Amino acid sequence: EAQVTQNPRYLITVTGKKLTVTCSQNMNHEYMSWYRQDPGLGLRQIYYSMNVEVTDKGDVPEGYKVSRKEKRNFPLILESPSPNQTSLYFCASSYLPGLSYNEQFFGPGTRLTVL
Amino acid sequence: KQEVTQIPAALSVPEGENLVLNCSFTDSAIYNLQWFRQDPGKGLTSLLLIQSSQREQTSGRLNASLDKSSGRSTLYIAASQPGDSATYLCAVRSIPGYNNNDMRFGAGTRLTVKP
Numbered sequence: 606e607a608q609v610t611q612n613p614r615y616l617i618t619v620t621g622k623k624l625t626v627t628c629s630q631n632m633n634h635e636y637m638s639w640y641r642q643d644p645g646l647g648l649r650q651i652y653y654s655m656n657v658e659v660t661d662k663g664d665v666p667e668g669y670k671v672s673r674k675e676k677r678n679f680p681l682i683l684e685s686p687s688p689n690q691t692s693l694y695f696c697a698s699s700y701l702p703g704l705s706y707n708e709q710f711f712g713p714g715t716r717l718t719v720l
Numbered sequence: 721k722q723e724v725t726q727i728p729a730a731l732s733v734p735e736g737e738n739l740v741l742n743c744s745f746t747d748s749a750i751y752n753l754q755w756f757r758q759d760p761g762k763g764l765t766s767l768l769l770i771q772s773s774q775r776e777q778t779s780g781r782l783n784a785s786l787d788k789s790s791g792r793s794t795l796y797i798a799a800s801q802p803g804d805s806a807t808y809l810c811a812v813r814s815i816p817g818y819n820n821n822d823m824r825f826g827a828g829t830r831l832t833v834k835p
Contacts, residue, residue, distance in 0.1 A: 638823065648809065648825040663822060695763065702751040702813050709754060709811070709823070711764040 607632045609712035611696050617718045618686055626681045626715050628696030635701045637679035638663070638709075639671065641692040648695070654679055655701060686719045693717075722747045722814050726826035733800055734834050741795040741829045743810035748788045751813040755784050755795050758807045758828070767808075768795070800833045807831070 609630045618624055630637065638653035640663075650663030654673040668690055670682040679698075683690060696712040723746045733739055743753070752771045756764040768777045768784040770793065776785040783796040797804060807828040814822060 640823075640825075647827045648811075650823050653822050661822070664824075697764075702815075707752065707813070708766055708769045709813075710766065711756075713763045 607710070609696055609698055609710050611694075611712040611715050613715060614713060615716050617720065619720050620687055621685050624683050624686060624717075626683075626694060626696075626717070628679045628681065628712060629677050630679075630696075630698040630710070631677065632698060632710065633676065634698035634710075635676070636707070637673065637696065637698045639669070639679070639681045640695045640697065641665065641690075642695065642714075643692050651681070651694075686717075688719050691717060691719045722750075722812060722824045724810060724812050724824045724826040726808075726810060726829050728829060729827065730830040730832075732832040732834065735800060735802060737800050737833075738796070738798050739800055739831070741797070741808050741831070743793040743795070743826055745791045745793075745812045745824075747814065748791055749815045750788065751815055753784075753786055753793050754811045754813070755782075755793075756809040756811065758809060760807075764809065797831075800831075802833045802835050805831055805833050 612627045635656045639651040640648045642648045649665045651669050652671040654660045694715045697709045699707040699709040725744045727742045750772050754769045755767040758764050770777050770786040781798040786793045807830045809828045811825045
């Protein structure tokens with residue numbers, strides 16, 4: 606089954622404790638992206654990647670890191686989480702825009718709480 | 721900077737009505753526009769994707785149109801059902817170099833269909 610998976614689905618942590626949220630897709634998509642969703646602010650893009658070793662900032666990259674060492678994986682890293690990073694996080698993937706039908710597929714979400 | 725606006729923010733209709741949700745965007749340099757559905761606390765389900773060269777897409781009771789020159793898209797839902805109750809989001813994918821972002825979402829329209 607074609608899908609985007611995220612782990613963990615729920616995470617409660619404390620300020621300053623490094624964490625990684627994993628994202629994996631099995632559709633051989635070149636493009637992957639991370640978003641956060643907050644009440645009243647909607648979905649905002651954090652980082653995206655057009656291919657292996659190619660990443661770029663979205664609208665709200667501060668406090669986050671990403672890496673794309675393999676095509677299927679795109680982990681989101683919070684080196685020193687703060688309470689303002691409490692949010693619902695989504696990973697998504699698609700084929701490259703402009704080259705083919707590039708519908709974005711979303712993971713189920715990761716609800717992060719930073720105390 | 722691409723801005724995406726959805727009107728109305730909330731809509732309540734009786735079952736069986738046909739309805740239209742609106743999405744507008746400020747910059748026409750886009751690859752595509754995608755409509756999503758989101759149930760409370762859940763992930764995003766893709767409904768329809770319209771490429772920039774297309775005028776409309778249909779899936780079942782859903783029809784999405786795109787007028788790139790005027791920066792508008794509509795999602796038409798025919799014969800609404802209580803199961804259609806959800807938040808509907810539109811997302812615009814920009815062409816690199818024209819905007820300092822990749823994907824931009826609207827704030828969504830919260831639809832309630834009453835039995």
